[in-house]
Amino acid sequence: MATGHTVKAFDDDLGQLRALVAEMGGRAEQALADAVQALVRRDLDAAVRIVEDDKRIDELEVEVERHAIRLIALRAPMADDLRDVLAAMKIAGVIERMGDYAKNIAKRIPVLSDIKGIEPISILPAMARSVSDMVHAVLDAYARRDAAGAVRVAESDRTVDDFYNSIFRALLTHMMENPHTITASTHLLFIAKNLERIGDHATNVAEMVYYAATGHQMAERARGGDPLAAEEE
Amino acid sequence: MATGHTVKAFDDDLGQLRALVAEMGGRAEQALADAVQALVRRDLDAAVRIVEDDKRIDELEVEVERHAIRLIALRAPMADDLRDVLAAMKIAGVIERMGDYAKNIAKRIPVLSDIKGIEPISILPAMARSVSDMVHAVLDAYARRDAAGAVRVAESDRTVDDFYNSIFRALLTHMMENPHTITASTHLLFIAKNLERIGDHATNVAEMVYYAATGHQMAERARGGDPLAAEEE
The missing domain is CATH 1.20.58.220 (Phosphate transport system protein phou homolog 2; domain 2)
Incomplete structure (x- = not known):
């Protein structure tokens, strides 16, 4: 014993x-x-x-x-x-x-030699801040075994997905209108996707923290939507 | 005891x-x-x-x-x-x-309503086969605790990265020449990236199998190159 x-x-x-x-x-x-x-x-x-x-x-x-x-x-x-x-x-x-x-x-x-003319890049820092906030908050929830904090992190993934969808659409429009920026725009698209994935991972950690704190799975509705569904529109 | x-x-x-x-x-x-x-x-x-x-x-x-x-x-x-x-x-x-x-x-x-005219899609099945082979081989190496098999899997990631780089370039060219296919091409780009990532993950598993079998880390040269470096060209 x-x-x-x-x-x-x-x-x-x-x-x-x-x-x-x-x-x-x-x-x-x-x-x-x-x-x-x-x-x-x-x-x-x-x-x-x-x-x-x-x-x-x-x-x-x-x-x-x-x-x-x-x-x-x-x-x-x-x-x-x-x-x-x-x-x-x-x-x-x-x-x-x-x-x-x-x-x-x-x-x-x-690789991104010229991105000055690509307006959607102006949204990236705000998206990154949202993602950064999620990562910070989920580490905090982990340190304090805070189930309510974990739920808030999972809920905020929607904001990140909304950012991603906005940037996705804006970059596609930009590419159609400025085919010479397609290479740079594609890299920015991947960067936005990377940020969106970090948000998903923060949500995964939030689910683990919630489970460890309560012994139950987090309810489905707390988690963010699926950005692919929005990309369809 | x-x-x-x-x-x-x-x-x-x-x-x-x-x-x-x-x-x-x-x-x-x-x-x-x-x-x-x-x-x-x-x-x-x-x-x-x-x-x-x-x-x-x-x-x-x-x-x-x-x-x-x-x-x-x-x-x-x-x-x-x-x-x-x-x-x-x-x-x-x-x-x-x-x-x-x-x-x-x-x-x-x-989401991909019309991909008929996008030629690079013809390379995807071959790339997918290479990735599938890697996944199959690495599971086999895991089952047989086969270090040499694991090294072969890691080495074959280069082929997958070459496929990815070819598709990346071909899709970008296609998008520039056919701006109306940009949305569909972008989804294909993400699909190719997903395949490339599966190859990376198979390589990670190969490294774990190698370590479990030999007690040593796999040599750097056995692993595939970095597709980002090639995208730069």
């Missing part, structure tokens, strides 16, 4: 694990904000730095995994505690992908 | 876990093949079916997770065994995303 001593040791270990996940999340959030700023400012040095810094997020994911394995092997946590450890691993995996999307945005910056 | 009896029980449980992962993989592979066939044939019924069937892949991921948690809690596997269980969970997570990409392709089919 678990003694007070081993419970304390487990809690300390889990706290370290959660701190590593929080550090990963903070880095991914920063990478996202930096990538969109670098895009708008056409800052190639920043773009290189973001790609480089993503390695640290990847390393942190490996650390989370090692820490989790050691924790399971040493402490043999049962039921809810084991679920907490595995949730930390899963959330770390999602954050690693968020970092990849931010890196992907940064990688497109040198 | 582990007795012969508990080792056998663990091996049976792990075997079941691996069988669930194999079933998931088989379904994702099928969904991918069906989605591209439905796209080329404009088969809307098949598209609906693929989207519906993806739920089963999601359910299987939940089953893998439950099974893994029960296995860890009951058998308290150490070191390599624990790593095997967590690898199965991770691979299941990647396969779930592959299924999502196939579902995503299927969802775009009703």
Whole structure:
């Protein structure tokens, strides 16, 4: 049976694990904000730095995994505690992908030689802010095991999807009217899609946080709509 | 200490876990093949079916997770065994995303009302076959703990990236020459990107299989190039 001593040791270990996940999340959030700023400012040095810094997020994911394995092997946590450890691993995996999307945005910056005339780019920073807010809020909900906060994050994915649909339509119209900007516009389309995907991933994390806090699945209506459905119109 | 009896029980449980992962993989592979066939044939019924069937892949991921948690809690596997269980969970997570990409392709089919005149679509089935082969081969390597097979899978990602780059360029040219097909072409671009991403995910699984089989990271050169670099040209 678990003694007070081993419970304390487990809690300390889990706290370290959660701190590593929080550090990963903070880095991914920063990478996202930096990538969109670098895009708008056409800052190639920043773009290189973001790609480089993503390695640290990847390393942190490996650390989370090692820490989790050691924790399971040493402490043999049962039921809810084991679920907490595995949730930390899963959330770390999602954050690693968020970092990849931010890196992907940064990688497109040198390719985009001329985006001055493409108006839809003016909406991207606002979309990125919404996505950044989601990522920040979901990490906060994770740290505080806050189910209501997780629901709010999932609900705000609709705003991000609306942004995506607006940009998608605006870019398509722009491409039809200015066929010479098709290459640049296509890259911007992929960038908007990357932002939309980060929002989806934040929603996935929100669902995990909600489940961990309540033991129930989040209701369907809390989650954002499907941007593909809107693209059809 | 582990007795012969508990080792056998663990091996049976792990075997079941691996069988669930194999079933998931088989379904994702099928969904991918069906989605591209439905796209080329404009088969809307098949598209609906693929989207519906993806739920089963999601359910299987939940089953893998439950099974893994029960296995860890009951058998308290150490070191390599624990790593095997967590690898199965991770691979299941990647396969779930592959299924999502196939579902995503299927969802775009009703949107694509007229793709007859867009020649680059003729390359998509060949690209899909390469991706399908990768998925099949990596599941095979996983089942047989075959490190050399895993390396071959990672190497073949280059072919998929070459396909992607060809389709990317061909679609961009087509859009510039036929601005009225921009909407449809954009959806095809996203479909090609989804296929390319499935190839990336197969490569990720190959890396996990290689690591599990050898205890070493796969050499960098075995992995495919970065399609973004080529898009720049």
